[in-house]
Amino acid sequence: MSEAHLDNGEPVVAVHDVCKEFYRDAITIPVLSGINLELKRGDYLALMGPSGSGKSTLLNLVAGLDRPTSGTVTVCGQSLESTSESKLARWRSRHIGFIFQLYNLIPVLTAFENVELPLTLTSLSRRERREHVEAALQVVGLSDRSHHYPRQLSGGQEQRVSIARAIATDPTLIVADEPTGDLDAKSAGEILDLMERLNREFHKTIIMVTHDPDAAVRAKQIVHLQKGVLVEKTHAGQE
Amino acid sequence: MHTLFYIWRNLKRNKLRSALTILSVGFSLALMTVLNGYTAMQDAWGAESEKYHRIVVLNIQGFSGMLPIAYVDRVRGTEGIRAATPYAWYGGNYKDEQMPFAQFGCDPKAAFGVWDEFSIDPKQLEEWQKTRNGCVVDRRLADKRGWKIGERIPLKGTFYQFDLDLVLCGVWDSPKNTDSLWFNWLYLDEGLREKNAQGTGNAGTIFAQVTSSDATAKVCQTLDERFASSDNPTRTQTESAFFQMFADMAGNVRAYIFYIGLAVVFSLTLVAATSMAVSMRERTSEIAVLKAIGFSRRRVLVTILGEASSITFLGGCLGVALGCSFLELAHRAASQIVPLSVSEMLGPWLAYLLASAAGIGLVSGIVPAVRAAQLSVIDGLRRVV
Ligand SMILES: Nc1ncnc2c1ncn2[C@@H]1O[C@H](COP(=O)(O)OP(=O)(O)OP(=O)(O)O)[C@@H](O)[C@H]1O
Ligand SMILES: [Mg+2]
Numbered sequence: 322m323s324e325a326h327l328d329n330g331e332p333v334v335a336v337h338d339v340c341k342e343f344y345r346d347a348i349t350i351p352v353l354s355g356i357n358l359e360l361k362r363g364d365y366l367a368l369m370g371p372s373g374s375g376k377s378t379l380l381n382l383v384a385g386l387d388r389p390t391s392g393t394v395t396v397c398g399q400s401l402e403s404t405s406e407s408k409l410a411r412w413r414s415r416h417i418g419f420i421f422q423l424y425n426l427i428p429v430l431t432a433f434e435n436v437e438l439p440l441t442l443t444s445l446s447r448r449e450r451r452e453h454v455e456a457a458l459q460v461v462g463l464s465d466r467s468h469h470y471p472r473q474l475s476g477g478q479e480q481r482v483s484i485a486r487a488i489a490t491d492p493t494l495i496v497a498d499e500p501t502g503d504l505d506a507k508s509a510g511e512i513l514d515l516m517e518r519l520n521r522e523f524h525k526t527i528i529m530v531t532h533d534p535d536a537a538v539r540a541k542q543i544v545h546l547q548k549g550v551l552v553e554k555t556h557a558g559q560e
Numbered sequence: 561m562h563t564l565f566y567i568w569r570n571l572k573r574n575k576l577r578s579a580l581t582i583l584s585v586g587f588s589l590a591l592m593t594v595l596n597g598y599t600a601m602q603d604a605w606g607a608e609s610e611k612y613h614r615i616v617v618l619n620i621q622g623f624s625g626m627l628p629i630a631y632v633d634r635v636r637g638t639e640g641i642r643a644a645t646p647y648a649w650y651g652g653n654y655k656d657e658q659m660p661f662a663q664f665g666c667d668p669k670a671a672f673g674v675w676d677e678f679s680i681d682p683k684q685l686e687e688w689q690k691t692r693n694g695c696v697v698d699r700r701l702a703d704k705r706g707w708k709i710g711e712r713i714p715l716k717g718t719f720y721q722f723d724l725d726l727v728l729c730g731v732w733d734s735p736k737n738t739d740s741l742w743f744n745w746l747y748l749d750e751g752l753r754e755k756n757a758q759g760t761g762n763a764g765t766i767f768a769q770v771t772s773s774d775a776t777a778k779v780c781q782t783l784d785e786r787f788a789s790s791d792n793p794t795r796t797q798t799e800s801a802f803f804q805m806f807a808d809m810a811g812n813v814r815a816y817i818f819y820i821g822l823a824v825v826f827s828l829t830l831v832a833a834t835s836m837a838v839s840m841r842e843r844t845s846e847i848a849v850l851k852a853i854g855f856s857r858r859r860v861l862v863t864i865l866g867e868a869s870s871i872t873f874l875g876g877c878l879g880v881a882l883g884c885s886f887l888e889l890a891h892r893a894a895s896q897i898v899p900l901s902v903s904e905m906l907g908p909w910l911a912y913l914l915a916s917a918a919g920i921g922l923v924s925g926i927v928p929a930v931r932a933a934q935l936s937v938i939d940g941l942r943r944v945v
Contacts, residue, residue: 386852386937407856414854421941425849429569439853441562486853 331398333494333526334360334383339392341378352378353549356392362493365520365527367537370546376530377498379546383528384417384496385409397493414442418487418525420497424479426471426486432458433467436485443490457485461515477508484515488525495519497529501536513539563859567866574839578871581835585875585920586882588824593883593913595817600909601887601900606800608736612677613773614799615780617766619792623649626792627763629749632667638782640775641768643673646745648764652715652724661701662738663715663724665745665764668694674769677735684709684730688744694729695743702731713741720759722751736899767799825916828872832924836868840928847932848940861933868925869918876917880910 341353352375360366368376381387382394385401394401397416401409426435436457440450458464461481471479480500487495497516501509513536519525520541529540537543545552571578617635619625627646635644648665668689672678680696688694695713707713711728726743745763752760770776780796787794797805840847850860884902891898 381938384852410851410854410856412854413852419849419852421849423845425845425941427846427849429573430566438850442854 330361332359332395333362333364333397334358334528335393335395336379336383337393337395339379339382339389339394341375341382341387342390351549353382353389356549356551358383358544358551360526360528362526363520363524365517365541366529367540367543368528368530368546369532369534369537369543372532374546375549376546380496380498380528380530383494384419385413411442414439414490416493418490418492418495420480420483420487420495420500422499422502424471424476424483424503426479426483428471431468431470432463432474432482432485435471435482436467436489439486439490453489453491454485457489458482460488460518461485475508476504477511480504480508480512481515484512484519488519488523493526495525495527497527499530499532501531501533509533509536563863563866566863567870570863570867571871577835577839581832581871582875582878584831585828585872585917586878588828589876589879589913589917590882590886591879592821592824592916593880593910594886595820596909596913597883597887597902597905598898599814599817600905600907601898602804604905604907605899606803609799609803610773612675612799613770613776614674615768615770615776615783615796616799616802617768617783617794617796618802620795622795623764627766627794628792629745629761629763631787631792631794632763632766634786635766635768635783638779638786640771640779640782642771643670643676644766644768645670645674646763646765647767648745648748648762649719650715650717650724650743650748651719652717654713654715659718662740664740664742665748666742666767668696668742668744671742672732674767675734676769678732679734680730680732688729691727691729692744692747692750693724693726695726695741696730696732697728697741698738699731699733700737701739701741702728720748720752721757722748722755724748724751738899825920829920829924832868832872832920833927835871836864836924836928840864840932844935844940847935848937851935851937852941857933861929864929864932865922865925868928869921872921872924873914873918876914876920879917880913883913884910 336356336358339353339356340351343350343352356379358379368379370376378387382389382401383396385396385399385404388394388402392402399412399416401412404412426432427438430438433454436454437450440453443450445453454467455464458467461484463478463481463485466474466478466482471482474482480503484500495516500516501512504512516527516529517539520527527540529536531537617627617631619627629646632644632646635641645667646665650663650665651659652663654660668685672680672685684696688696697707701707707728709728709730713724713726713728715724715726717723724743724747726741749760752758770779776798780798783796784794847860851857887898888902891901
């Protein structure tokens, strides 16, 4: 939210004519072809589609973890297709918050330290880091659990810690790959409530991959990916 | 997170594995410390004796050969020799103890001329020279045993068929603990003659002091040439070479130690590397997450490398400490075998051991660290899902 130029209505995510192929043992695996996608600040997109359709692949491209075979990906004003790896790493730490299906917290670090992890890459002082971490844990409602290790938390709580980790650096875009895929309905509901709050209250732009139609309708819009093509765009009835 | 803090947490991740790795490095480095410390000690001991420019005459066949007592006077008559004494190892048992300290038969009139860095009260020396069955000992030995002047020290022969019934006449002070007792060579020889026993007239070895260290080589050569055509040809060498020969008696100890050390270091590196690689494999997705949220390759590399080297470095320090304690204990228990205390020979060999501990850590950490640094984030994340 600090980027002034994004307030000019410039898209946070702009994907143009993106193709992605993988090469394995001299075989070319085409995964995405001719993808176009644009998200403005405050958008909340649910990405659906059958297994193997390329959802995670698309998400990785947008998050700057991978580069397209052709086409352009511009996120938060940065063209990702030609940026060096070390530069991308620094860029990710500033602009992207990650939420994974399996939470992927560091088991030897407490909830507090896990949330602090991305902040250690910034120039913040110790005290500022502490304030950020406390604020993030407050948002996810786990202030009282900050000194617990991941194994002492339930799956839903772990995912909430990982959300706190994702928002601690105040990123522009949050990418979530099946964030409720491993949770029961109740915990999943809590996570979806949280994501909605991040979108509404904190104006985070969110892309969420999901298999669950009930989760998808919580987003502002839904797109379906089939055989590497975006086939359908629905506006969920949220607003 | 401060990288060190994260490294520390990771060390505690699998305490058993960390402990086992630390212990395996520790024990092997303890072994290396003892071996290296021993050679370092020999060097220090040799260098120490160098400055007194003493030489040792031995039968060319070594200790088993005969060295006629008449040679002592012939050595004394050689140009460049200041003093010479027979020096026969007795190897007797004291009460119930088997060879608890070293005992040598020598010439009371010459011994303190050969070892002129030793000091003794002139009255005590005179007393020893007058008493046929008298003896003198290192002050530290006398103190340890609580012996007073006039003490009876009976020694039972093991190698010679004559038991010594000695009386303590004096104590000497020397720069290093020799843990030795000196008695009159004639007392032993006469005893043997009376009993018609074997081994009479044998000086064992002859220790002599040369007038200057420049003359040493020439004197050795002169002596060996003089006795070359006799029944008992000799081999004369400097005192330090003589001690070196002791050290090398079990073959080329130094080379063995070097190769053992090399093998130990090599296998340890493999052990530590395996342990690290297993640990990394379990953490593939974690490393992928670190990289996803923006950790640079360098940071990942440093973290993993730091973890590997701190494990082995900890082990190495433990091992060096263990080895040094062992050497120190050995020095206190048997100072004729381990003549120096560890504090007297702090030196490059210790630094070398600590450096190899750190080296093992770095080398064993390199492969896993580089692999982690180069891990592709999407591959790392896919492996879990
Ligand atoms: N690194 C890779 N190397 C080779 N093939 C890959 C790689 N990553 C993805 N693929 C292939 O690309 C296709 C799409 O994978 P992707 O993970 O994007 O699917 P998905 O829609 O996320 O599926 P799911 O719902 O099961 O997570 C699959 O056929 C997969 O095998
Ligand atoms: Mg997927």
